[in-house]
Amino acid sequence: MSKQYETVIGLEVHVELATKTKIFCSCSTAFGGAPNTHTCPVCTGMPGSLPVLNKKVVEYAMAVGLATNCTITRHSKFDRKNYFYPDNPQNYQISQLYAPICRDGYVEIETETGSKKIGIHEIHMEEDAGKLIHDEWEDCSLVDYNRSGVPLIEIVSEPDMRSAEEVIAYLDKLRLIIQYLGASDCKLQEGSMRADVNLSVREVGAKEFGTRTEMKNLNSFKAIGRAIEGERQRQIELLKEGRQVIQETRRWDDNKESSHAMRSKEDAQDYRYFPEPDLVPIDISEEWLEEIKACQPELRTEKLKRYKEEFEIPEYDAQILTGSKQMADMFEAATAICKKPKKVSNWLMVETMRLLKEAGQEPEDMRFSPEHLAKLIELADAGTINSSVAKEVFEHIFHEDVDPEKYVEEKGLKTVNDEGALRETIERIVAANPQSVADYKGGKEKALGFLVGQTMKEMKGKANPGKVNEILKELLK
Amino acid sequence: MANIISDETIEYVGILAKLELSDEEKEAAKKDMGRMLDYIDKLNELDTAGVEPMSHVFPVSNVFREDQVENGDDREEMLANAPKVKDGMYMVPKTVE
Numbered sequence: 001m002s003k004q005y006e007t008v009i010g011l012e013v014h015v016e017l018a019t020k021t022k023i024f025c026s027c028s029t030a031f032g033g034a035p036n037t038h039t040c041p042v043c044t045g046m047p048g049s050l051p052v053l054n055k056k057v058v059e060y061a062m063a064v065g066l067a068t069n070c071t072i073t074r075h076s077k078f079d080r081k082n083y084f085y086p087d088n089p090q091n092y093q094i095s096q097l098y099a100p101i102c103r104d105g106y107v108e109i110e111t112e113t114g115s116k117k118i119g120i121h122e123i124h125m126e127e128d129a130g131k132l133i134h135d136e137w138e139d140c141s142l143v144d145y146n147r148s149g150v151p152l153i154e155i156v157s158e159p160d161m162r163s164a165e166e167v168i169a170y171l172d173k174l175r176l177i178i179q180y181l182g183a184s185d186c187k188l189q190e191g192s193m194r195a196d197v198n199l200s201v202r203e204v205g206a207k208e209f210g211t212r213t214e215m216k217n218l219n220s221f222k223a224i225g226r227a228i229e230g231e232r233q234r235q236i237e238l239l240k241e242g243r244q245v246i247q248e249t250r251r252w253d254d255n256k257e258s259s260h261a262m263r264s265k266e267d268a269q270d271y272r273y274f275p276e277p278d279l280v281p282i283d284i285s286e287e288w289l290e291e292i293k294a295c296q297p298e299l300r301t302e303k304l305k306r307y308k309e310e311f312e313i314p315e316y317d318a319q320i321l322t323g324s325k326q327m328a329d330m331f332e333a334a335t336a337i338c339k340k341p342k343k344v345s346n347w348l349m350v351e352t353m354r355l356l357k358e359a360g361q362e363p364e365d366m367r368f369s370p371e372h373l374a375k376l377i378e379l380a381d382a383g384t385i386n387s388s389v390a391k392e393v394f395e396h397i398f399h400e401d402v403d404p405e406k407y408v409e410e411k412g413l414k415t416v417n418d419e420g421a422l423r424e425t426i427e428r429i430v431a432a433n434p435q436s437v438a439d440y441k442g443g444k445e446k447a448l449g450f451l452v453g454q455t456m457k458e459m460k461g462k463a464n465p466g467k468v469n470e471i472l473k474e475l476l477k
Numbered sequence: 478m479a480n481i482i483s484d485e486t487i488e489y490v491g492i493l494a495k496l497e498l499s500d501e502e503k504e505a506a507k508k509d510m511g512r513m514l515d516y517i518d519k520l521n522e523l524d525t526a527g528v529e530p531m532s533h534v535f536p537v538s539n540v541f542r543e544d545q546v547e548n549g550d551d552r553e554e555m556l557a558n559a560p561k562v563k564d565g566m567y568m569v570p571k572t573v574e
Contacts, residue, residue, distance in 0.1 A: 055541035275532035
């Protein structure tokens with residue numbers, strides 16, 4: 001009988017905080033600036049420069065800790081982690097080892113097998129490194145320090161996950177919590193959320209953990225799923241062959257769907273941590289903690305419940321609407337204006353999702369204003385425009401954020417409510433299409449649809465299709 | 478000297494600090510480190526049970542900055558410190574992962 005193996009996974013998740021400035025200097029954290037235009041002596045590690053802690057970083061870290069049921073460390077400190085690499089100009093990273101700001105939390109995840117608590121060992125604050133670009137021509141590397149000193153929190157989970165499904169549910173949960181807090185946009189593709197996967201396998205029933213490896217370079221949920229499956233297989237195969245898993249860091253190559261051991265751990269992993277002498281400790285008072293607690297926004301679970309109760313939105317729709325902070329914000333803002341939650345939900349669930357998908361975008365990329373969506377709903381409800389015109393106008397709202405009222409006016413898209421004019425047009429269409437009229441009278445329902453279509457075309461889409469139907473049926477009696 | 482530093486230790490510490498030491502320098506460093514550890518042993522004679530480890534000399538905490546951008550683009554000035562520059566970036570020996 002072949003042995004059964006269990007996969008044990010713990011995650012280290014790095015999240016770039018949404019502060020305006022870096023963690024220890026007042027350089028901008030804006031993404032995409034020309035190389036090295038957001039740097040100063042502090043974030044390039046010039047001798048003699050001194051770091052000063054950004055208060056907002058501490059507040060975001062506390063907020064994330066509170067939202068993940070952590071204990072906030074009331075007396076917290078920074079430490080120096082020493083290593084040499086050109087993306088780290090100081091030759092050390094300022095991080096937290098001995099007194100991280102948050103400890104002992106958990107989040108609850110939902111998977112097909114039910115709900116489960118995933119423990120959070122700790123959350124600490126640290127600085128990001130610069131970016132290395134490898135220059136093929138000169139056989140050298142080029143360094144951009146714009147990212148050096150961008151604030152990060154590292155969320156270290158307990159080894160509580162057993163499958164890729166649980167890992168993804170956990171990451172999704174963290175992403176939503178952090179987005180709702182406004183502490184980060186958590187985009188895996190852009191690197192504002194990065195996950196390292198620690199994975200080991202053991203025989204089912206074994207008490208001890210197996211030897212683990214750490215996998216880096218995972219920048220999408222799909223890559224994470226594939227990497228976990230790949231690494232699990234690799235380790236099981238090694239064990240089956242009677243070989244050992246070596247504790248090492250591996251780099252996942254999603255194109256090749258395989259991983260390889262990274263620059264060597266024969267370089268000793270000895271970071272010689274010591275208390276950071278350039279930064280004083282952080283004391284968190286009861287008042288400060290209460291202040292942060294009082295500012296915690298409504299998180300997803302609460303919103304989900306409220307949408308169902310207050311707006312009578314079905315579970316599935318509420319899941320989608322609260323599945324991203326931007327979507328939930330859009331829903332609430334538009335609903336506040338037009339007071340029609342179900343209509344707003346419908347536009348977001350159907351047309352908005354369709355257009356996002358078409359453009360290959362995420363809800364975070366929505367650029368239109370809730371006022372314009374609310375106005376559109378009112379125009380459609382008042383019968384000023386018909387539903388197909390409304391869809392057309394919405395596409396322009398979605399892409400260009402046009403004001404629907406002005407747009408409808410300018411393009412002359414208002415529904416023609418002049419029954420006399422409509423009747424005249426329909427009479428003309430009926431006279432011009434004797435075959436269809438005969439077909440309809442002969443029992444072909446479809447022929448009516450053709451006549452409605454012809455009328456709408458003639459009216460340039462501005463007629464009320466219900467009305468057209470009604471008049472047609474009356475004329476063809 | 479009670480603490481004797483082995484050749485392996487000094488070699489290892491040298492690698493960590495990215496230092497290349499001559500044989501003479503290694504001997505001198507071994508002696509220095511031995512004396513430092515002797516001093517630590519001396520400190521260890523004190524009973525520190527119940528004493529909070531100290532990380533800072535001054536009783537100061539919570540020195541913060543507000544989250545406001547104050548630094549502008551000083552790229553040229555910053556790059557003046559670089560040994561070599563290309564395309565607005567610091568040029569360094571090739572590093573491979």
